[in-house]
Amino acid sequence: MTEKALIIGASGGIGAALVAELDRKGAEVTGLSRSGDGLDVTDEDSIAAHLGRLDGPFDRIVVATGALEIGGAVPEKALKQLSGISMVDQFRLNTVGPAMILKHGLRLLPRERRSVFAVLSARVGSIGDNRLGGWISYRTAKAAVNQVVHTAAIEIGRTHKQAICVVLHPGTVQTRFTEKYVGRHPAVPPADAAGHLVTVMDRLTPSETGGFFDWAGKPVPW
Template sequence: MERGLIIGSSGGIGSALYTHLSAQGIDVVGLSRYSDGLDVTDENSIKRSLEALTGSFDLIFVATGALEIDGAEPEKSLSALSAKALADQYAVNAIGPALVLKHAVRLLPKDRRAVFAALSARVGSIGDNRLGGWYSYRAAKTGLNQLIHGASIELARTHKMLCCACLHPGTVETAFTRKYAGRHPTVPAGTAAARLVNVINSLTPEQTGGFYDYAGKEIVW
């Protein structure tokens, strides 16, 4: 891997990925709403930010995401579900990363191995859902998985060495998860970044469209 692009490089996992890859001597470009005004809920913002980049990237990683939006916490019951919270979750966690991929295709090489990865979450697995609740966040991550999977089928026709993957980082010690970690074991962002990079380095084009955890184990849809 020679070049990497991190979307959401000012966040907990995004900044850790930027640091980890840079320490390995990789030329890393970071884009974020905080530093560069890249808003994944605004397609024009995505298009403008990515059009400013030149060359190609061996890795494009979308590390954006939100668990609470405008004060709406993950639902504990169906009665707490609202149309706005559901739409907001889709905009940030599903539609945003898909639009990044739409506008990043020209930055992905066709002549060598490359990886496009997006942060998903195990709670987006339908088969693994035994607790219910968290309707909006779960549904948005499920939607993300479907969008990336579908795109991987199309892109395999033109980018035969590309792997598109949805990755679950585990429960990471960030502001994002602080209120919700509970008894779940957590890891520092630096550890999560190192594990994710290990998975990325092991992915093959034959695994494109898959959903994997931080150990490289496939997660049921």
């Protein structure tokens, strides 16, 4: 049976690479994005309308939206740089958006067979792994979406016994999203990141639903 996949954020660096990788593997891929389809993940009505027009089930749904800078606000290096508006903007895009996609996308998952619902998060959203500080708004929004997915996985598991609902850290990827922040950190092209992420998703089991995994499939501390 041909896999059906849905990529939210299909015009971004990682999202477009995921579309290409899954297409290469023979999947029937549907992509949605702001630039291509007018999907605004900060607007629940937009999410409901776009997902409401789709016919499932989808074997794989990946939320590849997000941003490190919103409205010109760069990641904070100190508490004195915090802005309430910037924090809310981060939550709207990086936390509330994926939460609403989960809400309206649940009906698109099959009940009787394996499926994956993955949200791209970031290692900097890990509280246990945080040793450097800084980037408070972005870190907090990512930590919050990790909790959203973990909590949703518990509920989804009651009705979709073979569903795998996870957050994934793609590693540092060479995109416009990261070009100012890569520095000396090793980074991989989007195509490589997509290949790693698909491999991780393919190897996960329902017993691992609700987890947080990196690009190599290793658990990331909460």
